[in-house]
Amino acid sequence: MGADASLGVLYTFRRCPYAIRARMALAAADLEVEVREVSLKNKPDALLQASPKGTVPVLALTSGAVVDESLAVMTWALERRDPHGWLARTQAGCRARIAANDGPFKQALDAYKYPWRNASDPEVAWSEALGYLRPLDEQCQSEPYLGGAEPSLADVAIFPFIRQFAAVDADRFASALPLLDTWLNGWLENATFKRIMAKVPVWAPGDSPRYFSTLFS
Numbered sequence: 768m769g770a771d772a773s774l775g776v777l778y779t780f781r782r783c784p785y786a787i788r789a790r791m792a793l794a795a796a797d798l799e800v801e802v803r804e805v806s807l808k809n810k811p812d813a814l815l816q817a818s819p820k821g822t823v824p825v826l827a828l829t830s831g832a833v834v835d836e837s838l839a840v841m842t843w844a845l846e847r848r849d850p851h852g853w854l855a856r857t858q859a860g861c862r863a864r865i866a867a868n869d870g871p872f873k874q875a876l877d878a879y880k881y882p883w884r885n886a887s888d889p890e891v892a893w894s895e896a897l898g899y900l901r902p903l904d905e906q907c908q909s910e911p912y913l914g915g916a917e918p919s920l921a922d923v924a925i926f927p928f929i930r931q932f933a934a935v936d937a938d939r940f941a942s943a944l945p946l947l948d949t950w951l952n953g954w955l956e957n958a959t960f961k962r963i964m965a966k967v968p969v970w971a972p973g974d975s976p977r978y979f980s981t982l983f984s
């Protein structure tokens with residue numbers, strides 16, 4: 768990594784599943800950016816100036832363009848370089864799975880993981896989530912990845928969310944969804960994932976730039 772000059776600034780948060788999927792794509796594409804780890808409780812002005820909606824990830828490009836949706840960051844990166852064919856292999860079915868993940872499953876995930884925040888019943892949320900997860904588990908019976916024999920954008924975009932869901936009660940998840948559990952463990956052992964989960968100090972204005980290739984080498 769690091770053959771290119773920095774293409775912009777990535778505002779990110781280590782554990783955020785949206786930011787994880789964006790870092791996965793940037794790492795796969797081997798693109799250099801400055802990395803600014805933020806605290807969501809104390810968002811820096813520079814982030815809010817680049818994207819007033821105040822979510823991460825945000826990629827503020829040196830061209831002045833701002834990419835402030837995680838799927839758009841993934842697409843932007845993989846359109847430049849897609850060595851594993853993640854984008855190339857992404858069919859309409861993969862897009863539909865990602866939309867279901869980001870919509871109803873994310874809602875069920877939040878209701879299951881943070882019942883006190885959402886005044887929700889975690890058992891109802893578990894059942895709702897299973898309605899989405901069971902077809903993925905069945906998919907893993909016939910083929911090892913969500914879009915077929917090889918990974919696609921669907922796998923990379925979705926696993927960070929399923930990681931959060933499984934972590935609430937790993938044993939319950941593994942016994943209800945054994946094949947999806949194997950799929951998830953494959954991603955948790957993925958070398959790129961391990962790299963992009965390296966801990967990074969929170970950025971403060973005036974810090975010397977920290978680069979993706981150095982932090983996530």
Ligand SMILES: N[C@@H](CCC(=O)N[C@@H](CS)C(=O)NCC(=O)O)C(=O)O
Nearest residue numbers: 783784785807822823824836837838
């Ligand atoms: N649709 C956005 C969602 C990003 C998002 O909601 N990220 C969360 C962190 S996981 C966030 O920044 N939340 C704002 C906050 O907590 O204030 C994307 O795909 O990039």
